[in-house]
Amino acid sequence: MSAVGLGLERARYETIVYFRQPDTIFFTFLFPVVMLGIFSVAFQGMGNVGAAPDGTGGITQAAYYLPAMIAAGILLSGVQNLAVDIAGEKSDGTLKRLGGTPLPVISYFIGKMGQVLATSVLQIGLLLVVARLAFGVALPASADLWLRFTWIYLLSIVTSAVLGIALSAIPRTGRSATAVIIPIVLILQFISGVYIPFGVLPTWLQNVASVFPLKWIAEGMRSVFLPQSFESREPSGSWQLGGIAIVLSVWLVAGLLASRITFRWIRKDA
Template sequence: MSTATRSVASGQGSRTRRRGLLAVGVWRARFELVQYFRSGDTLFFTFLFPIFMLGLFSVAFGSDGDVQLAPNVPAIPMAQLYLPGMIAAGLLLSGFQNLAMDIAIERSDGMLKRLGGTPLSPVSYFIGKIGQVLVTGVLQSALLLLFASLVLGVELPTAPESWATFAWVFVLGITTSALLGIALSAVPRTGKSATAVVVPIALALQFISGVYLTFSQLPDWLQNVAGLFPLKWMAQGMRAVFLPDEYAALEQNGEWDLAGVAIALGVWLVVGLVLSRVTFRWIRRDA
């Protein structure tokens, strides 16, 4: 066989393997989705929880009408103020929190050990998990937007460029959250300790990143700390979509800084990809 023929055969073999990994990954995503929607507690705390919180905050703090955070910005409904943060929190819960806990439990229960004894590649496993998160994230965001618009009366943007921004922030945010969740799943030693490890981290990030507390009202040092993590940038990108342009003046640098959002999320995506691949094991080394 000539060198050229071997090269062609090798290239065809590589493409076949990649198609095989993708096909198995899609099958795993379907499996993960079925399991996800059969789990009532997971469905509520990672899928419906942001919707519940948006309704709760809107009713609890919006009874006095529209809110104005500063003299130079227009007054807006409380639901509109909280909507960007709740969408960002939904991405964090679906990707980061959900995957970190689920994978830790699967490892502790021996499910990953059994999967490791099959031809399943970690790449296909990752594709399945990220596919599940992507689908549930889209459904969750769609329900949030419908709930905000139809029930709470929030006026959604109509400009195509706003929805284009929403799309790339969403994709970067959900993918980054999923990869970081896979990486964090290596930390809990047992499935029982996963909640104690993961939930406080996710909760703290939500409080300092402009989800439950208005970001512009946080002290500068806490804003700087939040800027080290991806949720702050996800929430900022979503605020650029759903809040009036005048609200950009309340951001840390006085602008939406969408380029900074893209760079920060891109860096965290690469970090999550590297960490998830380096730290992932079917079985804990210290087991």
């Protein structure tokens, strides 16, 4: 088989293994769906977001939090999942054993990226179904918005996956990977407009969050799923689509360089 063929077969294997791990399924796959349900139910008594003074108009809490949970799911699928997974494979000797096989390095990474893409698409599909059927959220009807969603999603998930590979070098052992990676991911979610509206954060914290990719992923998803009237609620007064593309591209390149420097495959062709 070619390197690409081996990578696709590896992606199938990685996806099967992913869904055989209950803790992984809950904390990376189902977690955004669970959080969407919690926020939608817990805050429904507060009324619609963006409603007029007389209580009319606006959108439901479920509709407001849907783009945030999609952004969180992308981060969990790419950064947290791969960082913890690869760190564990380094620690338990899996990478060393793979290094003694004919499997090309590129096939290994195609497998990882394929698994992240497959599980992320399924996760977002589940989020959209739950939002529509359980909470009556109206999904975008414009082809332009779905085209925008596609490029933001693809750039976001590839960037997150690459950063996950790079971060896998930080934990010293597989056992410590969860303790090292999850706090990083959790802090980013709180300061990037996932759990707390970005506009209510202090300006200095907004500036810090703007350095990292999750803030831009969340803003991009808001530009797709929230009404146009919500654009003025952004601190910048616009969706900043150009900025989203630039910042995520910079992080993608930085992640690729970091992965190339830090990843160790015990074999000469690496």
